[in-house]
Amino acid sequence: MRLSRYFLPVLKEAPSDAQIVSHQLMLRAGMIRQEAAGIYAWLPLGLKVLKKVEQIVREEMDRAGAIELLMPTIQLADLWRESGRYEAYGDEMLRITDRNKRDLLYGPTAEEVVTDIFRAHVRSYKELPKNLYNIQWKFRDETRPRFGVMRGREFLMKDAYSFDLDAEGARKAYNRMFVAYLNLFSRMGLKAVPMRADTGPIGGDLSHEFIVLADTGESAVFCHKDLVEMAAPGPDVDWFGDLQPLVNQRTALYAATEEMHDAAAFDAIPEGDRLSARGIEVGHIFSFGTKYSEPMKALVTGPDGKDVPVQMGSYGVGVSRLLGAIIEASHDEGGIIWPESVAPFGVGIINMRQGDAACDEACETAYQALKAAGRDPLYDDTDTRGGAKFATMDLIGVPWQLIVGPKGVAEGVVEIKNRKTGERHSAPLADVIAQLTGPQSGKAA
Numbered sequence: 521m522r523l524s525r526y527f528l529p530v531l532k533e534a535p536s537d538a539q540i541v542s543h544q545l546m547l548r549a550g551m552i553r554q555e556a557a558g559i560y561a562w563l564p565l566g567l568k569v570l571k572k573v574e575q576i577v578r579e580e581m582d583r584a585g586a587i588e589l590l591m592p593t594i595q596l597a598d599l600w601r602e603s604g605r606y607e608a609y610g611d612e613m614l615r616i617t618d619r620n621k622r623d624l625l626y627g628p629t630a631e632e633v634v635t636d637i638f639r640a641h642v643r644s645y646k647e648l649p650k651n652l653y654n655i656q657w658k659f660r661d662e663t664r665p666r667f668g669v670m671r672g673r674e675f676l677m678k679d680a681y682s683f684d685l686d687a688e689g690a691r692k693a694y695n696r697m698f699v700a701y702l703n704l705f706s707r708m709g710l711k712a713v714p715m716r717a718d719t720g721p722i723g724g725d726l727s728h729e730f731i732v733l734a735d736t737g738e739s740a741v742f743c744h745k746d747l748v749e750m751a752a753p754g755p756d757v758d759w760f761g762d763l764q765p766l767v768n769q770r771t772a773l774y775a776a777t778e779e780m781h782d783a784a785a786f787d788a789i790p791e792g793d794r795l796s797a798r799g800i801e802v803g804h805i806f807s808f809g810t811k812y813s814e815p816m817k818a819l820v821t822g823p824d825g826k827d828v829p830v831q832m833g834s835y836g837v838g839v840s841r842l843l844g845a846i847i848e849a850s851h852d853e854g855g856i857i858w859p860e861s862v863a864p865f866g867v868g869i870i871n872m873r874q875g876d877a878a879c880d881e882a883c884e885t886a887y888q889a890l891k892a893a894g895r896d897p898l899y900d901d902t903d904t905r906g907g908a909k910f911a912t913m914d915l916i917g918v919p920w921q922l923i924v925g926p927k928g929v930a931e932g933v934v935e936i937k938n939r940k941t942g943e944r945h946s947a948p949l950a951d952v953i954a955q956l957t958g959p960q961s962g963k964a965a
């Protein structure tokens with residue numbers, strides 16, 4: 521992309537109502553624009569990152585055997601009357617009436633809709649297990665929308681729903697999501713710790729929140745220090761085998777959100793290993809048995825010929841919230857530092873003297889080569905001065921910057937800078953292109 525043709529409305533200063541750094545940087549980098557309290561337009565740069573985050577979530581769901589579908593944002597109130605949640609959900613639900621005076625709502629979650637789909641099409645235990653997920657916009661009329669995409673009213677969620685014949689199957693389904701979550705957050709450069717959590721309006725008795733530690737997080741959390749550094753299991757696990765040991769390895773160590781905190785159990789941990797911190801909830805998984813399938817009559821016939829309500833769980837990831845969480849975890853005074861896996865562009869090309877034939881030519885060569893190699897370059901071909909170009913590239917967090925100036929070009933070299941480490945070195949253009957397009961390029965976060 522040539523910056524002269526792009527739409528990147530960067531701001532010098534963040535609006536004063538943006539209190540936390542991720543919100544400030546998303547506004548300054550021209551990623552989002554607030555349209556109403558807690559409702560955002562995703563500008564091109566923000567949308568690019570959102571799509572990358574979404575794709576990682578999708579790949580890890582698919583790997584763990586979940587199947588993607590797409591449910592509507594607008595749901596029938598009658599389905600929620602069946603489950604008994606329509607009145608109980610309260611003011612957070614945005615209620616809508618259509619021209620035929622039918623009660624509709626903008627879905628805050630989709631247990632009812634997915635249970636309705638399941639009961640219409642699945643009858644036998646032979647079709648189980650199943651896990652259906654979608655990545656869809658949700659609406660919750662939060663009392664205090666704040667911190668930008670962290671607590672929005674409209675937000676993008678990945679929500680998966682598992683269906684099993686019995687409690688043992690449901691536990692395995694839960695474990696698959698537990699392990700998939702460890703992997704997907706780690707692919708985005710995040711250390712997310714699973715913690716025992718309250719189930720709130722979703723219900724059930726088994727639940728974990730996945731928490732990214734950050735001082736600006738909304739939740740107070742308590743855990744054993746070792747959990748923070750524990751590496752993710754990686755993709756090569758036996759997804760339909762026994763994942764319990766992997767889960768137990770984590771759940772054996774104390775980790776709980778404030779609502780589930782047990783001070784005595786926490787105090788039993790050696791003092792040096794205790795971590796009392798704040799965190800951002802990026803995912804939340806629930807196992808709730810027959811809470812929805814029983815009232816909504818989602819029955820399956822078991823091997824003994826008897827009909828039983830299906831065992832369910834639901835598994836959420838805050839896809840749009842993740843952008844805020846990644847920025848909270850990875851930024852410096854210059855701006856955002858995107859991990860390569862979610863960066864909006866792979867390489868930024870900075871032309872220090874636009875209009876100088878030699879600089880223009882070197883930039884053009886680099887731009888075409890990087891484009892051809894799929895490195896998605898952003899070429900700053902504007903006639904802005906060099907300092908401002910550096911500041912913009914740092915602000916938007918592109919992982920590599922290729923700096924082309926008249927002095928270097930005359931000597932046959934360009935400069936390459938790593939956004940994360942700040943390291944720079946000069947090398948011939950062909951070598952830099954080879955480095956940025958080689959087999960290992962773009963792999964390291």
Ligand code: 5CA
Pocket residue numbers: 628629630631660662669670671672673675677678679680722801802803804805806834835836837838839840841
């Ligand atoms: N049905 C279940 C799981 S699919 C559910 O709705 N769970 S939830 O309420 O915990 O939401 C799932 C995830 O969505 C949360 O972990 C959080 O990361 C994200 N989320 C929830 N509310 C908001 C909000 N107001 N703004 C941004 N993200 C949110």
